[in-house]
Amino acid sequence: MPLYNKVPYVKKAVESVLAQSYKDWELIVVDDGSKDGSPQLVLDLTDERCHMYSQGNQGASAARNTGVRLAQGELLAFLDSDDWWDETFLTEMVAFADSHPEAGLWACNYWYVKTGKTRVAVHLETGYFNYAEAYLKNKAMPVTSISVLMRKDVFEKVGGFNPQIRMAEDFDLWVRVALSSKMAFLNKPLASYNQNINPLHRMLGTLVQPENHFAFNSDYLLPMMRCEPRMRVIVDRVKITCLKQYYISPKYHHKAKTELAKIPIEDYRSEPFARYLWQPLWFLRLKDRLEKSVAWIKA
Secondary structure, three states: EEOOOOOOOOOHHHHHHHOOOOOOOOOOEOOOOOOOOHHHHHHHHHHOEEEEOOOOOOOOHHHHHHHHHHHOOEEEOOOOOOOOOOOOHHHHHHHHHHHOOOEEEEEEEEEEEOOOOOEOOOOOOOOEHHHHHHHHHHOOOOOOOOOEEEEHHHHHHOOOOOOOOOHHHHHHHHHHHHOOOEEEEEEEEEEEEEEOOOOHHHHOOOOOOOEEEEHHHHHHHHHHHHHOOHHHHHHHHHHHHHHHHHHHOOHHHHHHHHHOOOHHHHHHHHOOOHHHHHHHHHHHHHHHHHHHHHHHHOO
16 A cells, blocks of 8 residues: 555555454555555554554555565455455455456456545456456546555566556556456456646646656557557557646646657547547647647737
8 A cells, every 4th residue: 555645544544454354364555655644553553463664755556566576375355445345355355266266366346436426447257367458448447556455576677666657557457457367357346546636746637757657658559569559559549548647737838739649540540449548649730730820920
């Protein structure tokens, strides 16, 4: 569990681990330089199966990697400090892993919690699945950092979380895992993805430095994706969605434009999700033309 300034939320997250019906676990909380008293709150809650480790602020990727290095078990599960698990999460996920031994990662469905409403996030049948196809058919991510169980050796084989990336770092990892091993999905919501978060306590929706965003740091995946063209499609889909915010920002416009130019958008006209991809692109192109028109008028 990576922890950074989550006093209003971390208690519920930790208590959901303590309440697990499956008892053979260890919780490693990696405080990533919190300044709001979050670590002490965790220490007041935990028992002998829980361990706290503190480091300077390096981001969730580095914090999770630290936790994995300290972990003694063969299986890993991740839980963000503002989300929570159902009390049977570990029991059912371990049983599911036993029944699908060929997988290197197992994911379950999860609840999407926002403004007092809860809905099931993913529509996917139980069993082994193709990550790229599942992603294309769902609006929500079929694999998240709060809904997985994975083999530690698989995590280490693919290199863990990329410590340079602080936004979409989990998507980056799932792509690499999907390219190297099978995945299995349990169609039962056992985790809750909390969207009722004060913007001051989250990074989602903020413009992190380009060097820390997946959208600007995905070129290294290209050689790996040659054997799985559909993976390239979902990577480009995520990039276009994320780059839109940067494109309309005067500070990052040119960097975003350079990244967008790398995407073979014309290849995706026949895709079922083409509208999803083209709408942001139309907006960006329109803005670009307007800027040129304004510059011409001023000249």
